[in-house]
Amino acid sequence: MISGAQTERSTVWLQDLLERTADAVAAALVADRTDVETSDASWRDRGERPGQYRIDLVADAAALDVLRADGVGVLSEESGLEDRGNGLIVAVDPVDGSTNASRGLPWYATSLCAVDEEGPLVALVVNLATGTRYRAVRGGGATRDGRAARVSGVDRSEKALVVLNGYPGRHLGWRQYRALGATALDLCSVADGSVDGTVDCAHDALGPWDFLGGSLLITEAGGRVGDLHGRPLDEIGHGVRRTPVSAATPALFDELLEGRRSLDG
Template sequence: MWHTGPVPPPTTDTHVEGPGFDPASVLSDLHDAVDAVLAALAALEDWGPSGGRADQYASDVVADEAVHRVFDPAGYGVLSEESGLHPPRVDGAPTVVVDPLDGSTNASRGLPWCATSLCAVDDEGPWVSVVVDLVADTRYDAVRGWGARRDAQPIRRDDAPPLSEALVGLSGLPPRHLGWGQFRALGAAALDLCAVADGRLDGYLDCSEDAHGVWDYLGALLVCAEAGVEVVDARGRDLCVLDPEARRTPVAGAGPALTEALLEARQGF
């Protein structure tokens, strides 16, 4: 088990837990699921295509199976990119939105930018999340109303450069330069968004149209929100949607002015 350290007391969150599903226990279970993924991937020899759907790798399947071994016996619901929606097995259990291996193409090519992203959702939305860099084992976690952490240290973003000086993470290909200082296209939305939360990136812009499922961004969305970074949909839609068919276009800036500048820049395509 990964030791998360003391969890601060709740502030304004109004969540009422079901039996056995208090925030600290859920957070511990999410970290246990990440540990299971790390162990499963460490034993994996074939990182090539799974033989299932066209964009699925063997690592996706192995990671998904590892997550289910933790969540299914505990009664959680699961919405996974790889295995779809499984309702909760216990009354009061949250549903965990799972991307077992975000950036699986990177992983299959040996590019060191891939993650497991987990977000427990209750009736009020994203509640508890963990995102782990599977190469560096950097762990981000957040509990609604309690703050966000990187490797058990609190993170809070309170600086934002203008777009002309910003380092922006991109997904998809923009039609032209949109006015940023520099950009990076790294290939794992969950880690890209967490990098905005901890200050390594200043913004994130999805240049494609509705290419991301909720599993791609929801864990990082809560980390960002608790670190003071808002993640929005380019078309103004709700980003917390438990529908495996739904797709969204996430955009984030380190501050409201930068987020608005990115949205305005994107309007032209």
């Protein structure tokens, strides 16, 4: 386990590790795009399981090469859990929003979050289409491309622009909504004030790799994030699933959470 005395040094190393991992993923996808353009392959080619694409596997291989070399544990959506027994695990979604990527929609990301015994410690989410980088360190704040990120401050649903995952079936009181298709980036958009909240309208469909990085961004930017049923968001496991709700302010969080709970009767 990492002691308090080691944390500051560890965060610097982890920040560098996550940056190198994201760089490796981006480079691998650029190279694969070139291969695809000169062959019969496509980013829409399906992988080994439902919802998996060729690009997920290419990106996962690139991420694992870097993370394994530095000896950290890994929890990947694509390849599962590898616990090195050293108290550090990096949750990685190699391509969050791979359907968007396969169709040329510029809303897909690599999401990385290093977790220690106290929870999320360092996060990096990179929009692979635009290059925008969201970074956070526990107790150290959040940034978007190096500038401090802060939530919007909106405190009422009737004033809020909300991003949805899944379909709610009815209006829950928001002013406007969007459905964008990449949870990590959706959460980062709450952290930087672009939107005011997110509501997962599916049922325990999201894994830790989807929300850990964005959740740390939100809390470090002054917002709120939690699970629909009050379960911890930092539990590590490939079978862990949650239903997250996030918001810029406690008042908005409570409204969105109550609205989401009303969907389940």
